[in-house]
Structure formats: structure tokens, C-alpha cells
Amino acid sequence: MKEMDTIGFLELTSIAKGIEAVDFMLKAADSTLLMAKASCPGKYYIMICGQVGSVERSIDVGVQIGGRYVVGELLIPRVHPSVIKAINMSEIPETTKAIGVLEYYSAVGSIIAADYAVKAADVSLIAIQLGTGIAGKSFVVLTGDVGAVEAAVEAGAKGAKEKAMMINKIVLPNPRKELVESLIQ
The missing domain is CATH 3.30.70.1710 (BMC (bacterial microcompartment) domain)
Known part of the structure; x- marks a missing residue:
């Protein structure tokens, strides 16, 4: 498994847009998918990991694809x-x-x-x-x-x-x- 020094997370209010965002995020950079799932009340969570640059690129693409459905995002380098x-x-x-x-x-x-x-x-x-x-x-x-x-x-x-x-x-x-x-x- 790749080095997990950084995590990125997106929270969307559209499940379909979340699924689309995951695909684009994984194709955009060398990040590893830790979690992608629908949750209450109709949200979609995406968590990825990898090296800082790759995670940043993936999150940027996810935000772009998710657009108005993105309600939360984060990137934590050197996550515990x-x-x-x-x-x-x-x-x-x-x-x-x-x-x-x-x-x-x-x-x-x-x-x-x-x-x-x-x-x-x-x-x-x-x-x-x-x-x-x-x-x-x-x-x-x-x-x-x-x-x-x-x-x-x-x-x-x-x-x-x-x-x-x-x-x-x-x-x-x-x-x-x-x-x-x-x-x-």
C-alpha cells in the first residue's frame, strides 16, 4: 500500500454526484480510496489517502466535479x-x-x-x-x-x-x- 501520510475527505449532498466524483478523483492522481459510501440523510462520503500532492489533486478534482453538492472538504497532511x-x-x-x-x-x-x-x-x-x-x-x-x-x-x-x-x-x-x-x- 502507498504511504498514508495524508488523507482527503469530501462530503456531498448528492449520492450520484459523489459516485461520479470518486471516479474522477481516482483517475486524476495516485490516491488510494479508503471509503466511499452513502450515509444519512442522503449524503455521500469519500475518503482517500496518499502523498500530499496526489491527495490535493484528487480533492481539487472532486470539488470541481461535485460542484454545488460539496458541503465539506478537508485535507490533513501527517494525519494521526x-x-x-x-x-x-x-x-x-x-x-x-x-x-x-x-x-x-x-x-x-x-x-x-x-x-x-x-x-x-x-x-x-x-x-x-x-x-x-x-x-x-x-x-x-x-x-x-x-x-x-x-x-x-x-x-x-x-x-x-x-x-x-x-x-x-x-x-x-x-x-x-x-x-x-x-x-x-
Whole structure:
């Protein structure tokens, strides 16, 4: 597999236009498709990876093809590897001293916030949920020591401020195991 130092993400409001954009994006540059899927409420998400120049070119082409249907885009060079792993994948940590949640109106917000959060403090990503079944919203769940979670949530919120509208953010010390389990179902 190619070097995954950069990810690119597009969020569109048309499924058909999203499918068309994926084809053009992959033909435009040497990028690898990580995800292309329809989601609620009728959105289409595209995530690619590769080297910076290739991902930039692919995203530019996707934005051009997607036109007025593009509602979110991002490019993250040197993305933290746990961000890719946590998108729509979940695992329950053995211990949770605290959890933090960042909630956004778009998928782009959670991806950006997760990358900033995990780079800012010693936390682990539990999940990044993107839109499916939650009306196009998204959220990040992370865990660690209380101070680290507080720092990570603040860093994530600040980092995504320019690109996405946050709904809410919380930090819960000593959450019950049942609560943590319910977050990843």
C-alpha cells in the first residue's frame, strides 16, 4: 500500500454526484480510496489517502466535479494513524478514567477535531461516528486521564472551529462501563 501520510475527505449532498466524483478523483492522481459510501440523510462520503500532492489533486478534482453538492472538504497532511482506524470502527478500552465527546453538524468536523485532539494529548480514540443513522451529524469519543481528555477536547474544538460547526462537547470523569459500551454500538 502507498504511504498514508495524508488523507482527503469530501462530503456531498448528492449520492450520484459523489459516485461520479470518486471516479474522477481516482483517475486524476495516485490516491488510494479508503471509503466511499452513502450515509444519512442522503449524503455521500469519500475518503482517500496518499502523498500530499496526489491527495490535493484528487480533492481539487472532486470539488470541481461535485460542484454545488460539496458541503465539506478537508485535507490533513501527517494525519494521526488512529484517526483512520477510529472512523466507523470502535473498540472498548480496558479502562476509562474519563471520556470526551465532540459533536458536529458535519463529518468533516469530527475528523478534523479527532486529529487535533489525539495529537494534543495522551488520549485514545474510541470511535469517530460519521453521519449514518444520526441525520448527517458526527461525533468523536476519546478516552484517557481527565486532564488529558480535557486538553484533547479543547484542542479538537479549537482545531475544527474554522471548518465546522460544533454542536456540543463534554468531558465525563469516571464514566460507567455501560455508558462506554453504549457509545460504540
